[in-house]
Amino acid sequence: MARARELCAARKQRLTPRRRQVLEILLSSHQPLGAYDILAAINRDGEEVAPTIVYRALEFLLQAGLIHRIESRNAFVSCSDPENCAAAQFLICQDCERVAELAGDAAGLLAGAQDLGFSVDRSVIEITGRCAQCQQHGR
Amino acid sequence: MARARELCAARKQRLTPRRRQVLEILLSSHQPLGAYDILAAINRDGEEVAPTIVYRALEFLLQAGLIHRIESRNAFVSCSDPENCAAAQFLICQDCERVAELAGDAAGLLAGAQDLGFSVDRSVIEITGRCAQCQQHGR
DNA sequence: ATTTGGCCGTTATAATATAGCGTCATGTCG
DNA sequence: CGACATGACGCTATATTATAACGGCCAAAT
Ligand SMILES: [Zn+2]
Ligand SMILES: [Zn+2]
Ligand SMILES: [Zn+2]
Ligand SMILES: [Zn+2]
Numbered sequence: 001m002a003r004a005r006e007l008c009a010a011r012k013q014r015l016t017p018r019r020r021q022v023l024e025i026l027l028s029s030h031q032p033l034g035a036y037d038i039l040a041a042i043n044r045d046g047e048e049v050a051p052t053i054v055y056r057a058l059e060f061l062l063q064a065g066l067i068h069r070i071e072s073r074n075a076f077v078s079c080s081d082p083e084n085c086a087a088a089q090f091l092i093c094q095d096c097e098r099v100a101e102l103a104g105d106a107a108g109l110l111a112g113a114q115d116l117g118f119s120v121d122r123s124v125i126e127i128t129g130r131c132a133q134c135q136q137h138g139r
Numbered sequence: 140m141a142r143a144r145e146l147c148a149a150r151k152q153r154l155t156p157r158r159r160q161v162l163e164i165l166l167s168s169h170q171p172l173g174a175y176d177i178l179a180a181i182n183r184d185g186e187e188v189a190p191t192i193v194y195r196a197l198e199f200l201l202q203a204g205l206i207h208r209i210e211s212r213n214a215f216v217s218c219s220d221p222e223n224c225a226a227a228q229f230l231i232c233q234d235c236e237r238v239a240e241l242a243g244d245a246a247g248l249l250a251g252a253q254d255l256g257f258s259v260d261r262s263v264i265e266i267t268g269r270c271a272q273c274q275q276h277g278r
Numbered sequence: 279a280t281t282t283g284g285c286c287g288t289t290a291t292a293a294t295a296t297a298g299c300g301t302c303a304t305g306t307c308g
Numbered sequence: 309c310g311a312c313a314t315g316a317c318g319c320t321a322t323a324t325t326a327t328a329a330c331g332g333c334c335a336a337a338t
Contacts, residue, residue, distance in 0.1 A: 014304095016316065035294070050319065055295065060316095071210040072263050074294065074325095089248065091257050100255070108247045109228065109264065116239070117271030118230050124211050125248065126263040132256030155285070174325070189288065194326065199285095213294095213325065 001027060004066050007082055013064055022057040023078065026067055031097045032075035070099065072126045077101070087123050093131035100131070140166060143205050146221055152203055161196040162217065165206055170236040171214035209238065211265045216240070226262050232270035239270070 004023060008015040015023075025041045026033060033041075039054045058076055061067040065082050069075070070090060079085050080101045089104040104125060113120050143162060147154040154162075164180045165172060172180075178193045197215055200206040204224060206217050209231065218224050219240045228243040243264060252259050 014316080018317075051295070052297090052320095053318065056317080071265070089251075091252055091255065093257075094260065100257075102251060109266070112228075112241060113230055113266050113268070116230065117274065118232075118239075118266070119269045119274055120266055121233065121268040123267070124263060124265040126210070127248070127252050127257070127259055128262070129252070129260040130258045135256065135258055153285080157286075190326070191289095191328090192287070195286080 003082060007066070008064065011064075013060075018053065019057045019060055022054060023061055023066055026061075026076060026078040029077075032070045032073055032077040032092075032099055034073075034075050038076070068101070070126060071124050072128065087125070089125040090127065091131070092126060092128045093134055094128055095130055095134040098131060142221060146205070147203065150203075152199075157192065158196045158199055161193060162200055162205060165200075165215060165217040168216075171209045171212055171216040171231075171238055173212075173214045177215070207240070209265060210263050211267065226264070228264040229266065230270070231265060231267045232273055233267055234269055234273040237270060 001020075001024065004020075005015055007013075021042065022038055025038050035051065035054050035058060038058075039049065039051055042049050042054070058067065058069075062069060062076075065079060065085060067076050067078050068088060068090070070077060070092065073092070077090075077099050079088070081103070084103070085101075087104040087110070089102040091100040091102065093099075104123075109125075110120050110123065140159075140163065143159075144154055146152075160181065161177055164177050174190065174193050174197060177197075178188065178190055181188050181193070197206065197208075201208060201215075204218060204221050206215050207227060207229070208215055209229060212231070216229075216238050218227070220242070223242070224240075226243040226249070228241040230239040230241065232238075243262075248264075249259050249262065
Protein backbone atom coordinates (compact mmCIF):
# COMPACT_ATOMS: atom_id res chain seq x y z
CA MET A 1 0.00 0.00 0.00
CA ALA A 2 2.81 2.40 0.83
CA ARG A 3 4.41 1.26 -2.40
CA ALA A 4 1.26 1.99 -4.27
CA ARG A 5 1.20 5.52 -2.95
CA GLU A 6 4.75 6.14 -3.96
CA LEU A 7 4.22 4.71 -7.41
CA CYS A 8 1.21 6.85 -8.05
CA ALA A 9 2.89 9.95 -6.71
CA ALA A 10 5.89 9.33 -8.94
CA ARG A 11 3.62 9.10 -11.96
CA LYS A 12 1.33 11.91 -10.94
CA GLN A 13 -1.60 9.60 -10.76
CA ARG A 14 -4.21 10.16 -8.12
CA LEU A 15 -4.70 7.36 -5.66
CA THR A 16 -7.94 8.77 -4.28
CA PRO A 17 -9.71 7.49 -1.16
CA ARG A 18 -12.09 5.38 -3.20
CA ARG A 19 -9.27 3.77 -5.15
CA ARG A 20 -7.32 3.22 -1.96
CA GLN A 21 -10.32 1.59 -0.42
CA VAL A 22 -10.70 -0.85 -3.29
CA LEU A 23 -7.00 -1.60 -3.34
CA GLU A 24 -7.05 -2.13 0.39
CA ILE A 25 -9.86 -4.63 0.10
CA LEU A 26 -7.95 -6.57 -2.54
CA LEU A 27 -4.71 -6.43 -0.60
CA SER A 28 -6.31 -7.85 2.49
CA SER A 29 -7.94 -10.70 0.63
CA HIS A 30 -5.95 -13.80 -0.04
CA GLN A 31 -8.26 -14.77 -2.83
CA PRO A 32 -9.34 -13.05 -6.00
CA LEU A 33 -12.52 -11.05 -5.55
CA GLY A 34 -15.26 -10.33 -8.01
CA ALA A 35 -16.32 -6.75 -8.58
CA TYR A 36 -19.51 -7.42 -6.70
CA ASP A 37 -17.63 -8.96 -3.79
CA ILE A 38 -15.72 -5.72 -3.51
CA LEU A 39 -18.94 -3.81 -3.78
CA ALA A 40 -20.38 -5.85 -0.95
CA ALA A 41 -17.31 -5.24 1.17
CA ILE A 42 -17.72 -1.52 0.72
CA ASN A 43 -21.39 -1.55 1.45
CA ARG A 44 -20.87 -3.68 4.54
CA ASP A 45 -19.25 -0.61 6.01
CA GLY A 46 -22.52 1.26 5.86
CA GLU A 47 -22.11 2.89 2.48
CA GLU A 48 -24.51 2.32 -0.35
CA VAL A 49 -22.51 2.43 -3.52
CA ALA A 50 -23.26 1.40 -7.11
CA PRO A 51 -21.26 -1.07 -9.22
CA THR A 52 -20.01 1.58 -11.59
CA ILE A 53 -17.92 3.08 -8.83
CA VAL A 54 -16.15 -0.16 -8.13
CA TYR A 55 -15.53 -0.78 -11.81
CA ARG A 56 -14.05 2.64 -12.21
CA ALA A 57 -11.67 2.15 -9.34
CA LEU A 58 -10.72 -1.25 -10.73
CA GLU A 59 -10.07 0.23 -14.14
CA PHE A 60 -7.68 2.74 -12.67
CA LEU A 61 -5.87 0.17 -10.54
CA LEU A 62 -5.54 -2.13 -13.54
CA GLN A 63 -4.00 0.47 -15.80
CA ALA A 64 -1.75 1.58 -12.97
CA GLY A 65 -0.53 -2.00 -12.69
CA LEU A 66 -1.52 -2.28 -9.05
CA ILE A 67 -3.93 -5.13 -9.59
CA HIS A 68 -4.57 -7.89 -12.09
CA ARG A 69 -7.69 -9.32 -13.57
CA ILE A 70 -8.07 -13.09 -13.50
CA GLU A 71 -9.86 -13.66 -16.76
CA SER A 72 -10.88 -17.21 -16.14
CA ARG A 73 -12.74 -16.13 -13.00
CA ASN A 74 -13.94 -12.63 -13.71
CA ALA A 75 -12.11 -11.60 -10.60
CA PHE A 76 -9.39 -9.27 -9.42
CA VAL A 77 -6.30 -9.68 -7.32
CA SER A 78 -3.66 -7.26 -6.10
CA CYS A 79 -0.29 -7.38 -7.79
CA SER A 80 2.41 -8.85 -5.63
CA ASP A 81 5.13 -6.60 -7.06
CA PRO A 82 3.81 -3.63 -9.00
CA GLU A 83 7.23 -2.17 -9.56
CA ASN A 84 8.58 -5.08 -11.59
CA CYS A 85 5.59 -6.77 -13.03
CA ALA A 86 5.22 -7.68 -16.65
CA ALA A 87 3.63 -10.72 -18.22
CA ALA A 88 2.73 -12.25 -14.90
CA GLN A 89 1.49 -15.80 -14.65
CA PHE A 90 -1.04 -17.08 -12.17
CA LEU A 91 -1.41 -20.40 -10.44
CA ILE A 92 -4.97 -20.74 -9.25
CA CYS A 93 -5.89 -23.45 -6.78
CA GLN A 94 -9.34 -24.83 -7.37
CA ASP A 95 -9.66 -26.01 -3.78
CA CYS A 96 -8.50 -23.13 -1.60
CA GLU A 97 -8.97 -20.53 -4.33
CA ARG A 98 -5.67 -18.92 -3.59
CA VAL A 99 -3.71 -17.38 -6.42
CA ALA A 100 0.06 -17.33 -6.69
CA GLU A 101 1.62 -14.76 -8.98
CA LEU A 102 4.79 -15.85 -10.74
CA ALA A 103 7.13 -13.32 -12.16
CA GLY A 104 6.69 -14.40 -15.74
CA ASP A 105 9.32 -14.44 -18.33
CA ALA A 106 7.27 -16.70 -20.56
CA ALA A 107 10.13 -16.33 -22.95
CA GLY A 108 9.32 -19.44 -24.91
CA LEU A 109 5.78 -18.45 -25.49
CA LEU A 110 6.36 -14.95 -26.59
CA ALA A 111 9.18 -16.04 -28.84
CA GLY A 112 6.81 -18.46 -30.50
CA ALA A 113 4.41 -15.65 -31.12
CA GLN A 114 7.10 -13.42 -32.50
CA ASP A 115 8.23 -16.12 -34.90
CA LEU A 116 4.86 -15.83 -36.53
CA GLY A 117 5.26 -12.10 -36.88
CA PHE A 118 2.78 -11.51 -34.12
CA SER A 119 3.35 -8.39 -32.08
CA VAL A 120 2.49 -9.06 -28.47
CA ASP A 121 0.53 -6.56 -26.47
CA ARG A 122 -0.77 -8.41 -23.46
CA SER A 123 -0.57 -12.00 -22.26
CA VAL A 124 -3.00 -13.88 -20.11
CA ILE A 125 -1.50 -16.94 -18.48
CA GLU A 126 -3.65 -18.63 -15.91
CA ILE A 127 -3.03 -22.13 -14.70
CA THR A 128 -5.67 -23.88 -12.69
CA GLY A 129 -5.06 -26.90 -10.50
CA ARG A 130 -4.29 -27.76 -6.90
CA CYS A 131 -1.65 -26.12 -4.77
CA ALA A 132 0.90 -28.13 -2.82
CA GLN A 133 -0.88 -27.54 0.46
CA CYS A 134 -4.25 -28.69 -0.74
CA GLN A 135 -2.75 -31.83 -2.20
CA GLN A 136 -1.17 -32.73 1.13
CA HIS A 137 -4.28 -32.12 3.12
CA GLY A 138 -6.20 -34.26 0.72
CA ARG A 139 -8.86 -31.64 0.41
CA MET B 140 -16.87 -31.44 -39.06
CA ALA B 141 -16.42 -34.95 -40.42
CA ARG B 142 -13.67 -35.32 -37.86
CA ALA B 143 -15.98 -34.20 -35.14
CA ARG B 144 -18.51 -36.82 -36.10
CA GLU B 145 -15.95 -39.57 -36.06
CA LEU B 146 -14.56 -38.47 -32.73
CA CYS B 147 -17.96 -38.43 -31.12
CA ALA B 148 -18.91 -41.74 -32.60
CA ALA B 149 -15.71 -43.29 -31.34
CA ARG B 150 -16.44 -42.04 -27.85
CA LYS B 151 -20.12 -42.81 -27.97
CA GLN B 152 -20.99 -39.18 -27.52
CA ARG B 153 -23.99 -37.81 -29.31
CA LEU B 154 -23.34 -35.02 -31.76
CA THR B 155 -26.97 -34.03 -32.05
CA PRO B 156 -28.37 -31.64 -34.67
CA ARG B 157 -28.35 -28.77 -32.25
CA ARG B 158 -24.74 -29.39 -31.27
CA ARG B 159 -23.80 -29.78 -34.90
CA GLN B 160 -25.48 -26.52 -35.70
CA VAL B 161 -23.51 -24.66 -33.04
CA LEU B 162 -20.27 -26.29 -34.07
CA GLU B 163 -20.99 -25.46 -37.68
CA ILE B 164 -21.50 -21.82 -36.83
CA LEU B 165 -18.19 -21.72 -35.00
CA LEU B 166 -16.36 -23.58 -37.73
CA SER B 167 -17.54 -21.19 -40.37
CA SER B 168 -16.54 -18.12 -38.39
CA HIS B 169 -12.99 -16.95 -38.56
CA GLN B 170 -13.40 -15.09 -35.34
CA PRO B 171 -14.41 -16.11 -31.86
CA LEU B 172 -18.11 -15.74 -31.24
CA GLY B 173 -19.94 -14.90 -28.06
CA ALA B 174 -22.74 -17.16 -26.93
CA TYR B 175 -25.26 -14.53 -27.91
CA ASP B 176 -23.67 -14.13 -31.33
CA ILE B 177 -24.28 -17.81 -31.86
CA LEU B 178 -27.77 -17.41 -30.57
CA ALA B 179 -28.37 -14.63 -33.06
CA ALA B 180 -27.00 -16.75 -35.87
CA ILE B 181 -29.44 -19.51 -35.02
CA ASN B 182 -32.36 -17.18 -34.72
CA ARG B 183 -31.50 -15.50 -38.00
CA ASP B 184 -32.53 -18.77 -39.59
CA GLY B 185 -36.07 -18.27 -38.40
CA GLU B 186 -35.87 -20.14 -35.16
CA GLU B 187 -36.59 -18.56 -31.82
CA VAL B 188 -34.30 -20.17 -29.32
CA ALA B 189 -33.27 -19.28 -25.77
CA PRO B 190 -29.71 -18.75 -24.49
CA THR B 191 -29.73 -21.83 -22.34
CA ILE B 192 -29.81 -23.98 -25.44
CA VAL B 193 -26.71 -22.42 -26.84
CA TYR B 194 -24.89 -22.69 -23.54
CA ARG B 195 -25.76 -26.33 -23.28
CA ALA B 196 -24.43 -27.09 -26.72
CA LEU B 197 -21.29 -25.11 -25.94
CA GLU B 198 -20.79 -27.02 -22.72
CA PHE B 199 -20.92 -30.28 -24.58
CA LEU B 200 -18.58 -29.13 -27.31
CA LEU B 201 -16.14 -27.82 -24.73
CA GLN B 202 -15.94 -31.02 -22.76
CA ALA B 203 -15.69 -32.97 -26.00
CA GLY B 204 -12.68 -30.83 -26.90
CA LEU B 205 -14.22 -29.66 -30.14
CA ILE B 206 -14.17 -26.00 -29.21
CA HIS B 207 -12.32 -23.68 -26.87
CA ARG B 208 -13.40 -20.82 -24.72
CA ILE B 209 -11.41 -17.61 -25.03
CA GLU B 210 -11.53 -16.41 -21.47
CA SER B 211 -10.31 -12.93 -22.11
CA ARG B 212 -13.20 -12.34 -24.51
CA ASN B 213 -16.03 -14.45 -23.18
CA ALA B 214 -16.12 -16.07 -26.55
CA PHE B 215 -15.81 -19.42 -28.24
CA VAL B 216 -13.80 -20.75 -31.13
CA SER B 217 -13.61 -24.13 -32.81
CA CYS B 218 -10.57 -26.24 -32.13
CA SER B 219 -8.23 -26.50 -35.05
CA ASP B 220 -7.17 -30.06 -34.24
CA PRO B 221 -9.43 -31.81 -31.77
CA GLU B 222 -7.60 -35.07 -32.03
CA ASN B 223 -4.29 -33.79 -30.69
CA CYS B 224 -5.13 -30.80 -28.63
CA ALA B 225 -3.90 -30.23 -25.14
CA ALA B 226 -2.85 -27.01 -23.46
CA ALA B 227 -3.46 -24.94 -26.54
CA GLN B 228 -2.30 -21.35 -26.76
CA PHE B 229 -4.08 -18.57 -28.56
CA LEU B 230 -2.83 -15.57 -30.43
CA ILE B 231 -5.59 -13.02 -30.64
CA CYS B 232 -5.31 -10.08 -33.00
CA GLN B 233 -6.90 -6.96 -31.64
CA ASP B 234 -7.38 -5.50 -35.10
CA CYS B 235 -8.85 -8.25 -37.23
CA GLU B 236 -10.06 -10.30 -34.26
CA ARG B 237 -8.74 -13.49 -35.71
CA VAL B 238 -7.44 -16.17 -33.38
CA ALA B 239 -4.58 -18.51 -34.14
CA GLU B 240 -4.35 -21.69 -32.14
CA LEU B 241 -0.85 -22.93 -31.41
CA ALA B 242 -0.25 -26.50 -30.48
CA GLY B 243 1.03 -25.72 -27.03
CA ASP B 244 3.68 -27.58 -25.22
CA ALA B 245 4.14 -24.75 -22.76
CA ALA B 246 6.69 -26.99 -21.19
CA GLY B 247 8.52 -24.24 -19.39
CA LEU B 248 5.41 -22.90 -17.81
CA LEU B 249 4.02 -26.11 -16.56
CA ALA B 250 7.40 -27.19 -15.26
CA GLY B 251 7.57 -23.99 -13.27
CA ALA B 252 4.24 -24.78 -11.74
CA GLN B 253 5.26 -28.31 -10.94
CA ASP B 254 8.39 -27.09 -9.21
CA LEU B 255 6.14 -25.42 -6.70
CA GLY B 256 4.29 -28.64 -6.12
CA PHE B 257 1.33 -27.35 -8.03
CA SER B 258 -0.70 -29.97 -9.85
CA VAL B 259 -1.91 -28.57 -13.14
CA ASP B 260 -5.43 -29.19 -14.30
CA ARG B 261 -6.10 -26.65 -17.01
CA SER B 262 -4.10 -23.84 -18.54
CA VAL B 263 -5.35 -20.67 -20.13
CA ILE B 264 -2.81 -19.01 -22.38
CA GLU B 265 -4.10 -16.12 -24.42
CA ILE B 266 -1.84 -13.63 -26.07
CA THR B 267 -3.29 -10.44 -27.44
CA GLY B 268 -1.59 -8.22 -29.99
CA ARG B 269 -1.47 -7.67 -33.71
CA CYS B 270 -1.06 -10.34 -36.32
CA ALA B 271 1.54 -10.12 -39.08
CA GLN B 272 -1.02 -9.20 -41.68
CA CYS B 273 -2.53 -6.36 -39.72
CA GLN B 274 0.89 -4.93 -39.01
CA GLN B 275 1.73 -4.85 -42.70
CA HIS B 276 -1.49 -3.28 -43.74
CA GLY B 277 -1.02 -0.64 -41.12
CA ARG B 278 -4.52 -1.22 -39.87
C1' DA C 279 -43.95 -52.76 -23.14
C1' DT C 280 -41.67 -50.41 -19.62
C1' DT C 281 -38.11 -48.12 -17.84
C1' DT C 282 -34.22 -45.12 -18.02
C1' DG C 283 -31.29 -41.53 -19.15
C1' DG C 284 -30.05 -37.90 -21.93
C1' DC C 285 -31.38 -34.02 -24.71
C1' DC C 286 -34.29 -30.33 -25.64
C1' DG C 287 -37.35 -26.38 -24.85
C1' DT C 288 -39.48 -22.97 -21.76
C1' DT C 289 -39.56 -19.45 -18.16
C1' DA C 290 -37.35 -17.00 -14.98
C1' DT C 291 -33.48 -15.01 -12.75
C1' DA C 292 -28.58 -14.37 -11.47
C1' DA C 293 -24.09 -12.38 -12.20
C1' DT C 294 -21.10 -9.36 -14.56
C1' DA C 295 -20.33 -4.93 -16.85
C1' DT C 296 -21.17 -0.38 -19.20
C1' DA C 297 -23.56 4.12 -20.79
C1' DG C 298 -24.95 8.76 -19.99
C1' DC C 299 -25.36 12.69 -17.38
C1' DG C 300 -24.85 16.12 -13.86
C1' DT C 301 -21.96 17.67 -9.87
C1' DC C 302 -18.06 18.56 -7.25
C1' DA C 303 -13.20 18.87 -6.23
C1' DT C 304 -8.61 20.15 -7.72
C1' DG C 305 -5.35 22.42 -10.07
C1' DT C 306 -4.03 26.15 -13.80
C1' DC C 307 -3.56 30.33 -15.62
C1' DG C 308 -4.71 35.15 -16.39
C1' DC D 309 -8.71 36.30 -6.66
C1' DG D 310 -11.73 34.50 -10.45
C1' DA D 311 -12.58 31.85 -14.58
C1' DC D 312 -11.75 27.80 -16.68
C1' DA D 313 -10.33 22.98 -17.68
C1' DT D 314 -9.90 18.38 -16.08
C1' DG D 315 -10.89 14.40 -13.96
C1' DA D 316 -13.14 11.85 -10.16
C1' DC D 317 -17.46 10.75 -8.31
C1' DG D 318 -22.28 9.41 -7.69
C1' DC D 319 -26.72 8.34 -9.63
C1' DT D 320 -30.02 6.00 -12.72
C1' DA D 321 -30.59 3.05 -16.09
C1' DT D 322 -29.42 -0.62 -19.14
C1' DA D 323 -26.53 -4.01 -21.59
C1' DT D 324 -24.22 -8.37 -21.68
C1' DT D 325 -23.12 -12.86 -20.14
C1' DA D 326 -24.64 -17.03 -17.74
C1' DT D 327 -27.40 -20.30 -14.85
C1' DA D 328 -31.48 -22.53 -12.30
C1' DA D 329 -35.47 -25.27 -12.26
C1' DC D 330 -39.00 -27.93 -14.32
C1' DG D 331 -41.33 -30.85 -17.60
C1' DG D 332 -41.76 -33.18 -22.08
C1' DC D 333 -39.85 -36.09 -25.61
C1' DC D 334 -37.33 -39.72 -27.64
C1' DA D 335 -34.11 -43.37 -28.26
C1' DA D 336 -31.82 -47.22 -26.32
C1' DA D 337 -31.72 -50.85 -22.98
C1' DT D 338 -34.10 -54.33 -20.24
ZN1 LIG E 1 1.78 -8.38 -10.88
ZN1 LIG F 1 -5.03 -24.82 -2.50
ZN1 LIG G 1 -7.59 -27.02 -29.82
ZN1 LIG H 1 -4.99 -9.10 -37.46
